[in-house]
Amino acid sequence: xxxxxxxxxxxxxxxxxxxxxxxxxxxxxxxxxxxxxxxxxxxxxxxxxxxxxxxxxxxxxxxxxxxxxxxxxxxxxxxxxxxxxxxxxxxxxxxxxxxxxxxxxxxxxxxxxxxxxxxxxxxxxxxxxxxxxxxxxxxxxxxxxxxxxxxxxxxxxxxxxxxxxxxxxxxxxxxxxxxxxxxxxxxxxxxxxxxxxxxxxxxxxxxxxxxxxxxxxxxxxxxxxxxxxxxxxxxxxxxxxxxxxxxxxxxxxxxxxxxxxxxxxxxxxxxxxxxxxxxxxxxxxxxxxxxxxxxxxxxxxxxxxxxxxxxxxxxxxxxxxxxxxxxxxxxxxxxxxxxx
Amino acid sequence: xxxxxxxxxxxxxxxxxxxxxxxxxxxxxxxxxxxxxxxxxxxxxxxxxxxxxxxxxxxxxxxxxxxxxxxxxxxxxxxxxxxxxxxxxxxxxxxxxxxxxxxxxxxxxxxxxxxxxxxxxxxxxxxxxxxxxxxxxxxxxxxxxxxxxxxxxxxxxxxxxxxxxxxxxxxxxxxxxxxxxxxxxxxxxxxxxxxxxxxxxxxxxxxxxxxxxxxxxxxxxxxxxxxxxxxxxxxxxxxxxxxxxxxxxxxxxxxxxxxxxxxxxxxxxxxxxxxxxxxxxxxxxxxxxxxxxxxxxxxxxxxxxxxxxxxxxxxxxxxxxxxxxxxxxxxxxxxxxxxx
Numbered sequence: 001x002x003x004x005x006x007x008x009x010x011x012x013x014x015x016x017x018x019x020x021x022x023x024x025x026x027x028x029x030x031x032x033x034x035x036x037x038x039x040x041x042x043x044x045x046x047x048x049x050x051x052x053x054x055x056x057x058x059x060x061x062x063x064x065x066x067x068x069x070x071x072x073x074x075x076x077x078x079x080x081x082x083x084x085x086x087x088x089x090x091x092x093x094x095x096x097x098x099x100x101x102x103x104x105x106x107x108x109x110x111x112x113x114x115x116x117x118x119x120x121x122x123x124x125x126x127x128x129x130x131x132x133x134x135x136x137x138x139x140x141x142x143x144x145x146x147x148x149x150x151x152x153x154x155x156x157x158x159x160x161x162x163x164x165x166x167x168x169x170x171x172x173x174x175x176x177x178x179x180x181x182x183x184x185x186x187x188x189x190x191x192x193x194x195x196x197x198x199x200x201x202x203x204x205x206x207x208x209x210x211x212x213x214x215x216x217x218x219x220x221x222x223x224x225x226x227x228x229x230x231x232x233x234x235x236x237x238x239x240x241x242x243x244x245x246x247x248x249x250x251x252x253x254x255x256x257x258x259x260x261x262x263x264x265x266x267x268x269x270x271x272x273x274x275x276x277x278x279x280x281x282x283x284x285x286x287x288x289x290x291x292x293x294x295x296x297x298x299x300x301x302x303x304x305x306x307x308x309x310x311x312x313x314x315x316x317x318x319x320x321x322x323x324x325x326x327x328x329x330x331x332x333x334x335x336x337x338x339x340x
Numbered sequence: 341x342x343x344x345x346x347x348x349x350x351x352x353x354x355x356x357x358x359x360x361x362x363x364x365x366x367x368x369x370x371x372x373x374x375x376x377x378x379x380x381x382x383x384x385x386x387x388x389x390x391x392x393x394x395x396x397x398x399x400x401x402x403x404x405x406x407x408x409x410x411x412x413x414x415x416x417x418x419x420x421x422x423x424x425x426x427x428x429x430x431x432x433x434x435x436x437x438x439x440x441x442x443x444x445x446x447x448x449x450x451x452x453x454x455x456x457x458x459x460x461x462x463x464x465x466x467x468x469x470x471x472x473x474x475x476x477x478x479x480x481x482x483x484x485x486x487x488x489x490x491x492x493x494x495x496x497x498x499x500x501x502x503x504x505x506x507x508x509x510x511x512x513x514x515x516x517x518x519x520x521x522x523x524x525x526x527x528x529x530x531x532x533x534x535x536x537x538x539x540x541x542x543x544x545x546x547x548x549x550x551x552x553x554x555x556x557x558x559x560x561x562x563x564x565x566x567x568x569x570x571x572x573x574x575x576x577x578x579x580x581x582x583x584x585x586x587x588x589x590x591x592x593x594x595x596x597x598x599x600x601x602x603x604x605x606x607x608x609x610x611x612x613x614x615x616x617x618x619x620x621x622x623x624x625x626x627x628x629x630x631x632x633x634x635x636x637x638x639x640x641x642x643x644x645x646x647x648x649x650x651x652x653x654x655x656x657x658x659x660x661x662x663x664x665x666x667x668x669x670x671x672x673x674x675x676x677x678x679x680x
Contacts, residue, residue: 068552145595189554202599212408213599214529215554220596225588225614233614233621235595242583242596248565255485255575256560256582257597259542259553274565274573281573 036182039175039334046331048324049179052287056263057186063285067187071262073254073275074180076194076201076218078268079291080209082161082171084300089200090132091168092155096139104138113138137239144234145199145223152203166338169204173291174337176266180209188264191215193254195246195271199237217257219245250275263287269303273314276323288323290314295329298339376522379515379674386671388664389519392627396603397526403625407527411602413594413615414520416534416541416558418608419631420549422501422511424640429540430472431508432495436479444478453478477579484574485539485563492543506678509544513631514677516606520549528604531555533594535586535611539577557597559585590615603627609643613654616663628663630654635669638679 040046055063056070077083097116107113112131115123124131140148156169164171180190190211192201198218205211222240227233245253251274254262265272265279268291276288290311293302303311318325328335380386395403396410417423437456447453452471455463464471480488496509504511520530530551532541538558545551562580567573585593591614594602605612605619608631616628630651633642643651658665668675 068546071554191554198596198599206408214411214531214597216599223592223595225591225618227617233591233617235591251565251573251575252563255563256538257554259538259556277567277573278565 036185037175037178039178039332041331041333043331045324045326049287049289052264052285053183053186056285065263065284069260069263070183070186070188071191071258071260072180072183072188072264073191073193073258073262073266073279074176075267075269075272075275076192076196076205078293079266079272080172080176080180080192081169082173082299084302085162087196088168088171089196090136091159092152092200093136093139095155095159096151097135100138110134140197141221141237141239143237145237146234148199148237149203152200156204164336164338169208170338171336172208173332174334175332176291177209177337179266180211183264184210189215191217191258191262193245193250193265193275194218195244195249197221198245217245217253219243219249246271248274251278254278265289266291267314268293268311270310270312270314273317276314277317280321280323288318288321290318290323290325292325292327294327295332295335297329298335299328301329376525377515377518379518379672381671381673383671385664385666389627389629392604392625393523393526396625405603405624409600409603410523410526410528411531411598411600412520412523412528412604413531413533413598413602413606413619414516415607415609415612415615416532416536418633419606419612420512420516420520420532421509422513422639424642425502427536428508428511429536430476431499432492432540433476433479435495435499436491437475440478450474480537481561481577481579483577485577486574488539488577489543492540496544504676504678509548510678511676512548513672514674515672516631517549517677519606520551523604524550529555531557531598531602533585533590533605533615534558535584535589537561538585557585557593559583559589586611588614591618594618605629606631607654608633608651610650610652610654613657616654617657620661620663628658628661630658630663630665632665632667634667635672635675637669638675639668641669 037046037050055061056065058064074080077087081088094116097113101107101113101117104113107117112124112127112134115127115131116135143151156167159168160166161168161171183190190209192205192209192211192215194201194217196218198216198220201218202213202216205216206213220242222238222242223235224238225233226236243249243253247270250272254275261282262279263282263285264287265276266289267273267276276290280286280288292311293300295301303315317323326332377386377390395401396405398404414420417427421428434456437453441447441453441457444453447457452464452467452474455467455471456475483491496507499508500506501508501511523530530549532545532549532551532555534541534557536558538556538560541558542553542556545556546553560582562578562582563575564578565573566576583589583593587610590612594615601622602619603622603625604627605616606629607613607616616630620626620628632651633640635641643655657663666672
């Protein structure tokens with residue numbers, strides 16, 4: 001993306017640095033049962049999904065869509081997995097900076113690192129987004145893509161969510177895992193379209209959701225192809241931003257990476273608004289869904305007016321146009337697979 | 341890609357502006373026959389392909405690769421379809437400028453357009469790459485993605501290759517169409533990774549090769565999400581470069597778009613060198629192939645030292661490391677499906 005540094009910094013910070021919550025669920029579990037959506041309560045929301053799928057998959061029906069065109073796109077943070085109290089990728093970045101600190105004595109004299117590493121939250125807050133971005137960038141660049149992937153895998157194997165005391169990748173929403181599998185069983189190709197870092201998500205998305213790396217779309221940094229002295233190639237992650245897959249960047253990313261307009265889209269915040277609009281503007285049968293966080297007991301209740309997962313403009317359009325709004329508390333009988 | 345304008349201009353011109361050849365072949369034709377590769381002559385080249393596929397698909401074998409990891413990547417120009425006498429996308433762009441000219445009276449006073457539209461090749465040549473880029477940019481921007489796709493489809497329906505007198509999309513290599521289908525039958529996922537424009541290729545690649553839009557990776561321009569007064573969204577193609585998928589950009593593009601290292605790669609020029617290196621540097625069984633243009637009678641004989649399809653460094657590495665080099669004249673009993 002060609003963008004001013006200020007825009008890039010703001011966007012990257014917005015994407016990566018808000019909000020903390022997981023159970024790796026074999027994504028095929030849902031298929032093992034007669035009801036493909038056992039975690040969804042009966043009602044208008046569930047029916048809107050199953051009716052849509054029936055319409056687009058009935059050969060000869062007015063709304064039939066050939067399998068190759070059954071593209072379904074899902075936001076990740078707050079739609080497929082938890083995003084509270086901070087985006088999990090931000091939690092990763094902050095933990096990573098702590099782990100890397102012993103190897104970076106020069107950080108002791110740099111304001112942002114000094115404030116964060118000494119636990120001086122006030123000093124860190126005073127530096128605002130710029131200070132946080134410095135930390136995130138440190139955790140995401142200056143290493144090869146293979147080294148980065150290993151750092152994510154290592155973190156997932158040890159880090160725990162502060163409230164649920166479980167590995168972060170166990171905090172995926174069981175009803176959405178079932179929905180992804182249900183769609184694939186019905187010939188859909190499922191994609192993640194997230195503001196999060198694409199290389200962060202690909203490490204765990206296949207196991208968590210059954211979505212392979214090539215169907216994960218996200219924000220990315222510029223990588224540089226290099227050969228070592230033995231002629232072995234690697235890709236070095238630089239600190240430059242390549243593409244921000246958020247807000248109006250989502251339809252742009254869909255066009256660039258998929259090249260076909262989805263017929264189903266699910267999001268949970270204004271960062272998904274344009275993706276939902278873009279999906280609904282196509283011809284034929286269309287489905288737009290929004291996950292509304294209403295369950296403080298089992299997950300979190302938020303959305304508006306919190307900045308994390310802000311749902312304002314998309315909410316208004318959903319109400320005006322009759323898009324499906326999932327009330328977590330009402331529509332899901334289970335949020336996480338680890339619930340008793 | 342964050343790059344200097346000069347680099348971008350040079351790269352885009354290199355990618356888009358060289359060289360003029362096609363038969364739409366139902367890609368499943370090959371499957372209808374007992375021999376999945378009927379256009380390939382027997383010999384070491386054909387055997388290197390079938391042996392590799394047998395090794396990676398034999399359960400329990402030392403080189404077995406799970407289907408999800410059977411990623412195969414193919415360059416397009418000169419590897420899957422003809423690229424002579426100029427890249428077909430350049431032919432499209434020049435034809436398009438002629439078609440657009442009546443609606444752009446201002447072009448009459450602009451040097452590059454004036455030289456081209458009046459047929460003054462000498463004046464156009466004097467302006468070098470910059471002059472050509474101006475024309476290409478005019479054909480590829482200032483319209484929505486839908487309008488652009490229609491302009492490509494309209495061109496394919498009417499334009500003809502100057503030597504073969506056939507629509508350009510009939511000039512795909514029949515042996516490669518068979519190879520793509522053969523790989524898919526064996527559980528591979530086939531991708532195009534080309535320096536050409538991704539939105540140009542996606543219009544015809546699925547019909548020509550059986551490769552869906554989401555598996556076409558190429559160079560791209562920045563698009564801008566916009567809403568019209570009625571609230572209908574579209575993506576406007578701007579004149580800015582987003583990403584150049586050529587040379588070292590190919591492994592970068594593969595990492596960004598696929599996120600998994602291919603186990604098989606095919607190219608035909610130095611623009612594919614790094615993609616071949618990147619593929620071969622992974623662990624386990626690997627295959628690298630190069631199409632060598634040796635058949636002036638049925639197609640073209642070139643590669644080196646012509647600038648179009650230059651094959652120099654990749655050729656040296658292929659010889660040194662024993663990569664498969666396809667000699668079109670010797671290894672293919674048919675180049676185009678329309679041959680008698």
